[in-house]
Amino acid sequence: xxxxxxxxxxxxxxxxxxxxxxxxxxxxxxxxxxxxxxxxxxxxxxxxxxxxxxxxxxxxxxxxxxxxxxxxxxxxxxxxxxxxxxxxxxxxxxxxxxxxxxxxxxxxxxxxxxxxxxxxxxxxxxxxxxxxxxxxxxxxxxxxxxxxxxxxxxxxxxxxxxxxxxxxxxxxxxxxxxxxxxxxxxxxxxxxxxxxxxxxxxxxxxxxxxxxxxxxxxxxxxxxxxxxxxxxxxxxxxxxxxxxxxxxxxxxxxxxxxxxxxxxxxxxxxxxxxxxxxxxxxxxxxxxxxxxxxxxxxxxxxxxxxxxxxxxxxxxxxxxxxxxxxxxxxxxxxxxxxxxxxxxxxxxxxxxxxxxxxxxxxxxxxxxxxxxxxxxxxxxxxxxxxxxxxxxxxxxxxxxxxxxxxxxxxxxxxxxxxxxxxxxxxxxxxxxxxxxxxxxxxxxxxxxxxxxxxxxxxxxxxxxxxxxxxxxxxxx
Ligand code: BGP
Numbered sequence: 192x193x194x195x196x197x198x199x200x201x202x203x204x205x206x207x208x209x210x211x212x213x214x215x216x217x218x219x220x221x222x223x224x225x226x227x228x229x230x231x232x233x234x235x236x237x238x239x240x241x242x243x244x245x246x247x248x249x250x251x252x253x254x255x256x257x258x259x260x261x262x263x264x265x266x267x268x269x270x271x272x273x274x275x276x277x278x279x280x281x282x283x284x285x286x287x288x289x290x291x292x293x294x295x296x297x298x299x300x301x302x303x304x305x306x307x308x309x310x311x312x313x314x315x316x317x318x319x320x321x322x323x324x325x326x327x328x329x330x331x332x333x334x335x336x337x338x339x340x341x342x343x344x345x346x347x348x349x350x351x352x353x354x355x356x357x358x359x360x361x362x363x364x365x366x367x368x369x370x371x372x373x374x375x376x377x378x379x380x381x382x383x384x385x386x387x388x389x390x391x392x393x394x395x396x397x398x399x400x401x402x403x404x405x406x407x408x409x410x411x412x413x414x415x416x417x418x419x420x421x422x423x424x425x426x427x428x429x430x431x432x433x434x435x436x437x438x439x440x441x442x443x444x445x446x447x448x449x450x451x452x453x454x455x456x457x458x459x460x461x462x463x464x465x466x467x468x469x470x471x472x473x474x475x476x477x478x479x480x481x482x483x484x485x486x487x488x489x490x491x492x493x494x495x496x497x498x499x500x501x502x503x504x505x506x507x508x509x510x511x512x513x514x515x516x517x518x519x520x521x522x523x524x525x526x527x528x529x530x531x532x533x534x535x536x537x538x539x540x541x542x543x544x545x546x547x548x549x550x551x552x553x554x555x556x557x558x559x560x561x562x563x564x565x566x567x568x569x570x571x572x573x574x575x576x577x578x579x580x581x582x583x584x585x586x587x588x589x590x591x592x593x594x595x596x597x598x599x600x601x602x603x604x605x606x607x608x609x610x611x612x613x614x615x616x617x618x619x620x621x622x623x624x625x626x627x628x629x630x631x632x633x634x635x636x637x638x639x640x641x642x643x644x645x646x647x648x649x650x651x652x653x654x655x656x657x658x659x660x661x662x663x664x665x666x667x
Contacts, residue, residue, distance in 0.1 A: 196665035201265040201611030207311035208271035210620040214248035219284040221277025223313035224370035238626025246646040259301040262661035269308035279315035308353040325385040334392040354396040357414035363506040387466035394479025410481035412567040426496035430527035434494040449477030487568030491548035493532035499525035517541040546594035553602035565611035572629040583651040
């Protein structure tokens with residue numbers, strides 16, 4: 192008989208501060224780089240920006256009540272650095288600190304374990320203005336000040352800490368995830384320099400959790416996609432391995448071994464992309480080994496051979512929400528070229544739908560790193576529509592999530608230790624690339640154009656489906 196989900200399994204869902212809170216300049220909050228990046232992007236595309244998002248800042252009690260109704264026993268959210276330190280450093284903002292205490296108290300009172308992300312793309316803009324943010328090593332010191340304050344402040348109520356969200360995706364889409372001055376945008380080495388500073392920040396946060404939180408556990412939330420070879424030709428298989436080393440192991444080896452993946456490092460060095468390290472960095476990375484492996488899994492990827500003469504390019508993305516309109520695939524000359532997997536269907540935004548990939552990575556990663564696993568994001572972005580009877584029939588989302596829950600269960604059956612599932616997203620929120628048009632939530636947020644702050648909450652069909660899944664501990 193197939194082994195089921197363990198008792199006490201963490202069932203919940205995820206959000207991040209700037210994508211859900213709104214109130215971008217209320218309660219003493221300072222601007223974050225996402226407030227600025229999104230404002231510029233929304234002016235170009237007409238998509239919504241982060242100023243209102245889902246107005247969770249004002250609706251958090253209602254939201255937590257809905258999470259409880261779904262049966263959540265955990266909830267992943269992030270703390271907005273610029274809500275705590277409006278200028279990125281200095282003295283904390285009492286109203287911001289109070290907001291997160293109120294939210295955490297509400298969660299605890301309703302039986303939910305908070306799973307807290309320290310950093311989800313939203314660096315205080317003041318630090319960008321002062322020294323170019325993550326580009327400058329100075330940021331590590333300010334991150335430490337922020338992380339020490341937050342971990343200490345919430346240590347009695349928070350056991351699970353996620354340090355930094357999706358470093359791998361930040362490297363790929365750095366001008367979207369960080370505010371980068373136009374004059375710096377041609378210097379691609381900075382992608383990896385930023386990532387190196389984040390690795391130092393990550394290690395510091397893990398150490399702080401170990402120092403300050405009795406029984407606390409810490410790890411990064413990594414955006415992870417297995418890479419399949421386009422064909423079984425050995426050169427394609429090698430290209431897939433190269434892509435796996437540079438896009439996955441480059442991060443995981445730091446989190447679990449404390450050093451950079453060798454082959455990825457050699458490729459970066461040979462191509463003048465490797466970060467500059469200072470004495471003591473490797474020691475620090477070795478001291479910040481993660482306790483668990485938190486993965487954001489949406490899709491698998493595919494790679495093929497490409498000769499050294501090919502032009503380098505970085506990941507493109509699909510902005511239109513019409514299949515096949517992806518703007519290009521990452522190409523690392525002589526190493527790999529990403530491509531479409533002809534075997535898999537995709538979402539409207541060209542993300543390959545692959546539940547088997549989840550079983551595959553869980554089994555592989557548990558064998559390789561032997562740490563508890565959790566999903567901190569997984570979900571289907573779609574143009575949901577509110578029907579005339581006030582309902583949202585998102586059977587496509589139910590199908591996607593059901594297959595991924597089944598895949599997780601199979602991985603558990605084959606021995607992987609999986610401790611939690613927090614799909615993206617608890618409620619509709621601001622997409623990183625498509626405003627509020629691309630939705631992921633179990634709860635529909637109806638933003639009226641006349642009164643955007645209204646943000647009415649409506650239970651989707653997937654809400655009721657997930658309620659049953661949680662109620663039966665994954666058996667439904
Ligand atoms: C992950 C991010 C989230 C989230 C999700 C969906 O990369 O951690 O913040 O937004 O992807 O992406 P998108 O909003 O671009 O559809």
